[in-house]
Amino acid sequence: MIQIEQLSKTYQTKHGTVKGVDDVTLEVKTGEIFGIVGYSGAGKSSLIRCINLLERPTSGTVKVGGQDLTKLRGDGLRKARLKIGMIFQHFYLISQKTVAENISFALRAAGTPSKKIGPRVDELLEMVGLSDKRNVYPAQLSGGQKQRVGIARALANEPAVLLCDEATSALDPNTTLSILRLLKDINRKLNITIVLITHEMNVVKEICDRMAVMQGGRVIEEGRVYDIFADPKTALTKEFISSVVSFNVPEEILEKCDGTIVKVLFKGEVAGDGIISDMLQSYPVKGNFLHGAIEYIQELPLGIFVMELKGDQADVSQAIHYLEQREAIVEVMEHGN
Template identity: 45%
Template sequence: MIVLTNVCKIFDGDKTPIVAVDNVSLRVERGQIYGIVGYSGAGKSTLVRLLNGLEKPSSGEVRVAGQDIARAGGEQLRRARLKISMIFQHFNLLWSRTVSQNIAFSMQIAGASKAAISQRVAELVALVGLQGRENAYPAQLSGGQKQRVGIARALANNPDVLLCDEATSALDPQTTDAILDLLLDINRRLNLTIVLITHEMHVVRKICRRVAVMEAGRVVEEGEVLEVFTHPRQEITRQFVRQVSQYQEIEQGFNPLLVRHLPGAILKLTFLGQSTHQPVVAELTLRYGLPFNILHGKMTHTANGVFGELWLHVPAGEAQLAEILADLAHQGVATEVVQHA
């Protein structure tokens, strides 16, 4: 559905050129929810503007639904953009128009008939859960309701691709989850390809199948969300994963910093697949004759599946710890030594 090949975007700077997107190649399959994550300045927003033709690449190829967006222009680009819709962080609604009128706007521009517009607007109001608010103005809506209008408006012309540029960043956590659930439902119902641009890794964890991590204009890591969460290779990716983990740990009443005074080793075990069903702690206790104290445990759900994490304290010396780590690795359990004193 979306294929980027060796894409670069360079802007003219005051003194030196600014490389916003640096040799990026990636592929998004039809019907997939794909996340692109990175901090401010990583190149995410420039990348999404390349996908809908608002920016032209300095080099490389951008293809969406078989259309060469990088080289399209005029009427050809206008028709292509009808199939590539976008929702924004700050909603971008027309404040003088009602909910129904905002949703209808893009269809009016496209030249749809009044009857078709009326029917489609009713369908979309029901799809995004805004029944009874059709005649309300944006100033009368909550942030979540405004974003629902934005989603409905983006779906009005039956797009093939929905681009979401920081679409939940202006929302509170509870509303964010509700909007993500709505996007997931839309993806399942319509088989719509969705690209999420975000700096919030929990957004990626909740609904994305694959994720690309951007830093300084480059994609530094890419893969299935479950694999990236359990085996992050780059430091920038580990920072994002730690953000989600630390938030969940504190939310669930566990702060790793509060147990750093314990002598011995603190281990973080990550279980995936069949390893989640193994009596690992019991086997370690019997094999090594050491008291393995469970500090905290949790299960994390992603769109690709579930993985478990377990924090253990064990008063083990250097030699014993090396044996324990080798034993866990042999059982397919990823282990991080959080502390060893």
């Protein structure tokens, strides 16, 4: 649905050329929620703004629904953009207009006939849960309500794609959750493709199907959110994951351990603790649990255990091998003495 190919965006500044996006190739499928995560300066905004050509790429192509937007200009581009809605961190509502007027503004701009505007605004307000705020001004709304107006406005012209630029970064955790649930609801009901950029991994964990990690303008890792949480490849991705899923065992506890410390992950419905007890019965090793949790990512369980395994090194190695054969992902964090 969205095909980004060899896309680069460079900026000319008085200090020289800055690469915002550096040779990115990505595909976002129809109807999925795709998250792009990275620290400040990674190139997320530049990339998302190239998707609707708010920024014109320096090179490369962006196809939405098979149409290469980089080939369009003027009216053609304006029409194509109507099929791509966008919401922003700071909402950008018009303060002198009521909630209904903010939404109808988008409909008018797209040439919607007057008699269709009222009913469509009502429909959109109901969708975002703001029917009772029709005639109030943005200043009278909370941050979460403002973003709901932003979402209604972005959906006004029935876009196929919704771009979310740090849409929850100005909101508190509870409001963030309610906006993310609304986005997921809209995605499922309308089959709209959502691309969101964020520096918060919990946002990705909450609603995204697939994700990419950006650093220095490049995509350094991409895949299913669940798979990336289970088996991250790069140090940066691991860092992002550790901000929402902790495998940390206090240093004082680790210092008391003289066995081999292993992190064990079980994907999906596999009952991790059952496999571990099978292992302990089958091999002459002792196991101490130091940390254990079942995380749910997109409603799929991911079992995470940190254990100390004690025994003869050869037996410990065999026990680890047994876990791997039972489809666990095992990482040795510290070898025993």
